[in-house]
Amino acid sequence: MKTHSCARSTxxxxxxxxxxxxxxxxxxxxxxxxxxxxxxxxDAVLDFSIISNPNGVWSYGWMSPLGSPLNLYxxxxxxxxxxxxxxxxxxxxxxxxxxxGHNDTNGVLCFLSFCVPPTYLxxxxxxxxxxxxxxWTAPTSGNFFxxxxxxxxxxxxxxxxxxxxxLNASNILFSASINSYKSPISFHHTLTMSAGDTxxxxxxxxxxxxxxxxxxxxxxxxxxx
Numbered sequence: 693m694k695t696h697s698c699a700r701s702t703x704x705x706x707x708x709x710x711x712x713x714x715x716x717x718x719x720x721x722x723x724x725x726x727x728x729x730x731x732x733x734x735d736a737v738l739d740f741s742i743i744s745n746p747n748g749v750w751s752y753g754w755m756s757p758l759g760s761p762l763n764l765y766x767x768x769x770x771x772x773x774x775x776x777x778x779x780x781x782x783x784x785x786x787x788x789x790x791x792x793g794h795n796d797t798n799g800v801l802c803f804l805s806f807c808v809p810p811t812y813l814x815x816x817x818x819x820x821x822x823x824x825x826x827x828w829t830a831p832t833s834g835n836f837f838x839x840x841x842x843x844x845x846x847x848x849x850x851x852x853x854x855x856x857x858x859l860n861a862s863n864i865l866f867s868a869s870i871n872s873y874k875s876p877i878s879f880h881h882t883l884t885m886s887a888g889d890t891x892x893x894x895x896x897x898x899x900x901x902x903x904x905x906x907x908x909x910x911x912x913x914x915x916x917x
Contacts, residue, residue: 732839732912736826736893737813740794742768742777751827752779752792758823758894759861765792773803776814781822789902790818792826805848805904812908814845817853817897826893828913830885838883838891840911842868843876849904858892859883869898870907882916 734749741747745764753764765779769791772784780791786804793814795801800809808814815824830836844851850873857866857879866879883891895907 732914734913736911754790754822756822775801789816790822790824806846806906815895815907819902823894823896828891830889833886837914837916839880841876841878843908844870844873845906845908846904847873853898853905853907854896856894
C-alpha cells in the first residue's frame with residue numbers, strides 16, 4: 693500500500709509539472725496588445741475617397757498659416773501619375789502643390805524622385821508654405837485612441853518638412869521634423885473628445901523650401917471605453 697501511494701504521488705507531481713510547462717508555452721496577450729485595438733474604426737489610408745470632400749469624418753485641404761481656417765481642396769487628379777489619385781487646390785498633382793494623394797494600387801509607386809507605398813497617404817505643402825492637411829472630425833463624444841506614422845517619401849531631397857498633429861486647430865499634440873527618406877516616426881495618444889472636435893495631420897515645408905517635400909502619413913482613430 694505504501695509503495696502504491698508513493699507511485700501515485702510521483703505520477704501526480706509529474707502531471708502537475710507537465711501542465712505548468714504547457715501553460716508557459718501558450719502565448720499570452722501582452723499588456724500593449726490588450727490596450728491597443730487590433731483594428732481601427734477610422735483609417736485615413738483605407739477610407740480615402742476621391743469622390744467627395746469632406747468624405748464622412750475625413751476632410752482634405754490646406755491652411756496658411758497653421759491654425760487658420762481649413763480650405764477644402766476642390767480639384768481632383770487621377771491621370772498625371774497612373775495609380776495615384778489626389779485632391780488639390782488647382783492644376784495637376786506634383787506640379788501644383790499643396791495636395792493630398794493616395795496610392796490606388798497594391799504596390800509601391802515611384803515617380804520623379806519620390807516613392808509612395810500603398811500604406812501611406814501622400815501629402816505635399818505648397819510653395820508659399822500652404823500647409824497640407826488631413827482632418828478627422830469626431831462623429832460622437834467619447835475617448836479615442838489615435839495612432840499614426842509620418843515618413844519622408846522623397847529620396848532626391850531628401851524630404852525636409854514639418855509635421856504637426858493638432859487638436860481643434862490650436863492645440864499641438866505632437867510635432868516632428870522630417871529630414872530623411874524611409875525613416876518613419878510614430879505617434880499615439882488617447883484623447884477625450886466631443887462630437888465635432890477635430891484632429892489635423894498637417895505638413896508644412898519645414899526648411900523654407902517646398903521642393904522634394906513629399907511626405908507620407910498613416911492616421912488611425914479608434915473609439916475606446
